[in-house]
Amino acid sequence: MSNSDKTQSPQNRVYIKNGQVVNHDRSFKADVYIEDEIIKFVGPAADITIPDGVHTIDASGKLIIPGGIDPHTHLQTPFDNAVTVDDFYHGTKAAVAGGTTMIIDFVLPKRNDSMIEAYNKWRSWADPKVCCDYGLHIGLSWWSDSVSEEIGVLCKELGINSFKTYMAYKGTYQLNDSELLDVFERIRSLNAVAMVHAENGDIIAKNEKRLLAQGITGPEGHELSRQEEVEAEAVHRACILAHQVDCPLYVVHVMSKSAGIEIARARQRYSEKYIFGETLASGLGTDGTNYRCQHFDHAAGHVMSPPLRPDKTTPEFLMKLLASDALQTTGSDNCTFTKKQKQLGLGDFTKIPNGINGLEDRMSVVWEKGVHSGLLDPCRFVAVTSTNAAKIFNIYPKKGVIAVGSDADIVIWNPQATRTISKDTHHHAGDFNIFEGMTVHGVPEYVLVRGRICAEKGSVRVSGGYGRFVATPLRPPFVYDRIEGKEEPKVEEQNTNVAKKKAELYSQLAAQEPPSTKFALNSTSISPEAADG
Ligand SMILES: NC(=O)NCCC(=O)O
Ligand SMILES: [Zn+2]
Numbered sequence: 352m353s354n355s356d357k358t359q360s361p362q363n364r365v366y367i368k369n370g371q372v373v374n375h376d377r378s379f380k381a382d383v384y385i386e387d388e389i390i391k392f393v394g395p396a397a398d399i400t401i402p403d404g405v406h407t408i409d410a411s412g413k414l415i416i417p418g419g420i421d422p423h424t425h426l427q428t429p430f431d432n433a434v435t436v437d438d439f440y441h442g443t444k445a446a447v448a449g450g451t452t453m454i455i456d457f458v459l460p461k462r463n464d465s466m467i468e469a470y471n472k473w474r475s476w477a478d479p480k481v482c483c484d485y486g487l488h489i490g491l492s493w494w495s496d497s498v499s500e501e502i503g504v505l506c507k508e509l510g511i512n513s514f515k516t517y518m519a520y521k522g523t524y525q526l527n528d529s530e531l532l533d534v535f536e537r538i539r540s541l542n543a544v545a546m547v548h549a550e551n552g553d554i555i556a557k558n559e560k561r562l563l564a565q566g567i568t569g570p571e572g573h574e575l576s577r578q579e580e581v582e583a584e585a586v587h588r589a590c591i592l593a594h595q596v597d598c599p600l601y602v603v604h605v606m607s608k609s610a611g612i613e614i615a616r617a618r619q620r621y622s623e624k625y626i627f628g629e630t631l632a633s634g635l636g637t638d639g640t641n642y643r644c645q646h647f648d649h650a651a652g653h654v655m656s657p658p659l660r661p662d663k664t665t666p667e668f669l670m671k672l673l674a675s676d677a678l679q680t681t682g683s684d685n686c687t688f689t690k691k692q693k694q695l696g697l698g699d700f701t702k703i704p705n706g707i708n709g710l711e712d713r714m715s716v717v718w719e720k721g722v723h724s725g726l727l728d729p730c731r732f733v734a735v736t737s738t739n740a741a742k743i744f745n746i747y748p749k750k751g752v753i754a755v756g757s758d759a760d761i762v763i764w765n766p767q768a769t770r771t772i773s774k775d776t777h778h779h780a781g782d783f784n785i786f787e788g789m790t791v792h793g794v795p796e797y798v799l800v801r802g803r804i805c806a807e808k809g810s811v812r813v814s815g816g817y818g819r820f821v822a823t824p825l826r827p828p829f830v831y832d833r834i835e836g837k838e839e840p841k842v843e844e845q846n847t848n849v850a851k852k853k854a855e856l857y858s859q860l861a862a863q864e865p866p867s868t869k870f871a872l873n874s875t876s877i878s879p880e881a882a883d884g
């Protein structure tokens with residue numbers, strides 16, 4: 352240690368001893384030393400001398416994992432006919448309470464709005480309030496030459512590398528295939544990453560009208576209007592459109608078995624280039640049977656798009672897709688509305704604001720349904736809750752790993768402890784929790800955001816404005832090396848559990864026709880041939 356180091360206040364320094372470090376690729380016993388927001392040492396206790404007065408945490412029996420990265424949130428966002436109730440303070444406080452130390456939120460301009468003005472607006476909302484670091488994606492709610500020009504500026508000057516397109520929300524955000532091709536081409540030319548909300552908006556609009564005309568006005572109509580094949584068709588089409596113009600595509604909120612299979616098939620078809628898939632805590636932790644609940648507030652509280660699926664085997668299936676690397680990340684899609692806001696859709700399900708919680712509970716739900724139930728190993732848990740998002744959005748190894756030189760975004764995870772999720776104890780601003788009553792193993796005992804202890808044994812001590820905007824640079828190597836044939840080691844070379852599961856999945860896919868699906872709405876069944884067409 353140099354003399355200047357010794358004069359720093361001990362609060363800048365934290366020593367975590369006796370823990371088990373878990374990264375995406377390996378797990379090992381090590382102590383971790385943090386100074387001035389950065390991890391300075393990872394290794395055996397014998398290899399470091401710790402100065403006096405350093406705050407020391409004994410992590411015996413606990414895991415030391417990279418802070419969660421939630422790549423999909425909508426804080427303080429005007430959406431549908433309301434504004435989401437978790438602002439950047441409450442949302443990021445809830446994140447930290449649950450072990451997430453970075454979020455990537457969506458700027459969502461209105462049609463005809465300037466993307467850059469919208470970006471500035473989001474920055475001005477977020478910067479003074481965020482309790483943890485954050486990045487931004489831009490929602491491409493419309494397309495024109497000026498938008499094309501602006502996204503160049505956003506990429507080159509404003510720290511943006513990812514843009515979400517919409518195949519749903521007809522009349523507001525939906526782009527047609529020709530526009531999607533133009534957008535994907537432009538994104539590829541910038542070495543950025545395209546994202547897509549994949550549901551067929553034309554089918555949904557027609558089904559909504561039909562359902563309302565039939566007198567189906569309650570929240571169950573939401574799911575009926577956009578069943579699995581509506582999602583799967585759009586995923587299939589989006590993957591092909593992106594591939595046609597050589598553009599990497601991140602499919603957000605994959606919520607159904609058949610959409611997940613479309614991702615797996617596209618990844619297999621394109622040798623794991625181009626396509627990445629995200630699923631959500633909500634899709635892993637609960638299901639669409641809730642739409643049938645007679646209590647409006649309960650059923651409407653689960654309304655989101657794509658919807659949760661009534662097939663109760665879907666959550667485990669999605670977890671298996673994460674385990675086999677068919678899907679790479681988990682987000683929350685945290686987009687919370689109060690019961691009162693949801694009641695805007697009383698008597699017309701199309702007016703229920705879409706969105707659910709998950710920012711606080713994502714890590715615990717994925718641990719419970721993944722690791723505790725034996726479907727994920729702890730390394731894969733880290734990959735799907737943190738590292739893969741860091742790699743895809745190009746903030747690795749600053750984020751997403753416990754390594755010397757990385758930001759000290761660290762969670763000391765107690766895999767044995769349990770907690771019961773409730774709206775009465777959560778840190779969200781909303782009055783509803785889709786995981787209400789669920790007891791989960793896996794509790795973040797300490798959460799460090801850039802070296803600062805922000806949560807400790809249930810007490811959350813955050814301050815708005817501590818978080819920083821993190822620029823996401825262009826050309827993520829994890830994405831572009833593969834496309835350009837300069838592959839980095841694949842995940843399966845690092846995790847044999849994942850490799851085995853992936854090989855099994857690929858051999859099943861190769862042997863099978865696409866799944867045939869039946870839907871209650873019009874009782875048609877799609878033959879394998881038709882689905883393959
Ligand atoms: N998912 C949802 O229902 N609300 C957020 C907006 C979106 O992600 O499409
Ligand atoms: Zn979406």
Ligand SMILES: [Zn+2]
Nearest residue numbers: 423425684686
């Ligand atoms: Zn979303």
